[in-house]
Amino acid sequence: MTSIAIVGATGYAGVELAQACASHAHINSITLMSAREGGERVPADPRAQAFIEPLDLGALGSDFDVVFLCLPHGLGHQVTATALRGSARVIDLSSDYRFRDAAQYERVYGHPHPVPELCDVAVYGLTEYGREDIKSAQLIANPGCYPTASLLGLLPLVNAGLLRAGSRVTIDAKSGVSGAGKSPTETTLYGNVNESVRAYGVGTHRHAPEIESRIDADLALTFVPHLMPMFRGMLATIYAEPAAGVTLAQAREAIADRYANEPFVHLIDSQPATSSVARTNHCHVAIAEANGALVVTSAIDNLVKGAAGAALQNMNVMLGFDELEGLRTPDGGAL
Numbered sequence: 184m185t186s187i188a189i190v191g192a193t194g195y196a197g198v199e200l201a202q203a204c205a206s207h208a209h210i211n212s213i214t215l216m217s218a219r220e221g222g223e224r225v226p227a228d229p230r231a232q233a234f235i236e237p238l239d240l241g242a243l244g245s246d247f248d249v250v251f252l253c254l255p256h257g258l259g260h261q262v263t264a265t266a267l268r269g270s271a272r273v274i275d276l277s278s279d280y281r282f283r284d285a286a287q288y289e290r291v292y293g294h295p296h297p298v299p300e301l302c303d304v305a306v307y308g309l310t311e312y313g314r315e316d317i318k319s320a321q322l323i324a325n326p327g328c329y330p331t332a333s334l335l336g337l338l339p340l341v342n343a344g345l346l347r348a349g350s351r352v353t354i355d356a357k358s359g360v361s362g363a364g365k366s367p368t369e370t371t372l373y374g375n376v377n378e379s380v381r382a383y384g385v386g387t388h389r390h391a392p393e394i395e396s397r398i399d400a401d402l403a404l405t406f407v408p409h410l411m412p413m414f415r416g417m418l419a420t421i422y423a424e425p426a427a428g429v430t431l432a433q434a435r436e437a438i439a440d441r442y443a444n445e446p447f448v449h450l451i452d453s454q455p456a457t458s459s460v461a462r463t464n465h466c467h468v469a470i471a472e473a474n475g476a477l478v479v480t481s482a483i484d485n486l487v488k489g490a491a492g493a494a495l496q497n498m499n500v501m502l503g504f505d506e507l508e509g510l511r512t513p514d515g516g517a518l
């Protein structure tokens with residue numbers, strides 16, 4: 184049986200993860216933890232069925248098989264290092280260890296990585312593209328939500344060599360406001376989001392280099408995120424130029440083949456909708472052609488496949504459990 188701790192259990196991703204873990208057949212102990220030391224043990228919800236414990240660094244390395252970090256960027260380094268010094272394996276939902284090396288982190292964030300040696304230890308947790316490394320990983324860097332939706336749509340075409348070398352790939356992506364976490368800001372206030380759509384982070388968003396770093400091909404990337412007037416859900420619309428002679432049918436076949444045996448990623452015939460994947464770990468992908476461009480659309484729930492669900496899927500791979508465990512939809516399996 185498995186004992187886990189969720190640090191940052193009061194956040195959107197932490198709550199989502201705790202709920203998924205509660206239905207997991209092989210998790211027998213879930214400890215919900217704050218990232219703040221000291222303080223009181225507080226009820227996690229008004230019915231007081233569960234409690235949030237203050238951070239206990241001493242327990243993290245010894246009492247748990249897996250420690251999940253659901254903290255804002257930059258706050259989890261001490262927890263990670265402590266847990267890894269003990270016997271726990273760590274799954275970090277933040278962006279702290281997503282870059283291949285500390286130098287790339289420094290280029291993106293503008294300051295040196297606080298624990299550079301762990302960058303080499305971390306395994307990027309896009310499950311569908313890293314199972315072998317994930318199985319033996321001590322530290323998983325769970326991917327960002329935009330990179331998850333984007334890479335799941337794009338990688339089958341890139342890896343099959345179907346895109347024109349040197350061409351541009353444009354990713355127009357849209358997220359619900361829960362992607363920004365639970366602390367309100369000027370841009371995520373209901374009054375500023377409702378009945379309105381806006382782009383943000385144009386040319387500066389950290390997910391552009393994260394996506395780029397996972398694409399092994401000569402392609403130029405433009406990534407533009409948008410904030411949508413909805414709570415959860417994410418849609419990436421990806422525009423790409425096919426290599427000479429590549430047809431839509433070939434591109435579709437590449438995606439179909441790549442995901443034929445994947446429990447959570449599905450090529451569908453209609454256009455993906457965020458509502459169809461809401462509260463599930465599924466990703467729906469479609470492909471069409473528009474005036475010579477291949478247009479791939481990819482929808483996920485940012486809090487599930489984009490965060491907590493992917494983290495649990497990674498734990499299942501690490502510990503040799505059925506990947507669907509804790510992530511089944513009401514029909515009992517894949518949609």
Ligand SMILES: NC(=O)C1=CN([C@@H]2O[C@H](COP(=O)(O)OP(=O)(O)OC[C@H]3O[C@@H](n4cnc5c(N)ncnc54)[C@H](OP(=O)(O)O)[C@@H]3O)[C@@H](O)[C@H]2O)C=CC1
Pocket residue numbers: 190191192193194195196197217218219252253254255256258276277278326327328361362363364365366485486489490
């Ligand atoms: N939301 C999403 O769609 C996605 C999120 N992620 C990543 O997952 C991580 C968690 O995200 P999310 O759940 O949305 O974030 P939230 O803002 O909803 O929750 C953050 C958690 O961290 C704690 N926390 C915040 N500030 C501090 C602080 N200064 N010191 C100690 N603890 C603190 C909060 O505790 P307290 O209640 O005490 O403030 C809370 O438990 C982030 O790194 C995020 O980037 C990744 C993919 C998608």
Ligand SMILES: CC(=O)N[C@@H](CCC(=O)OP(=O)(O)O)C(=O)O
Pocket residue numbers: 276277278326327328329358359360361362363364408410489
């Ligand atoms: C709507 C919104 O604000 N979204 C967040 C992305 C959240 C996420 O996946 O990623 P990280 O773990 O990299 O923060 C943003 O654009 O920063």
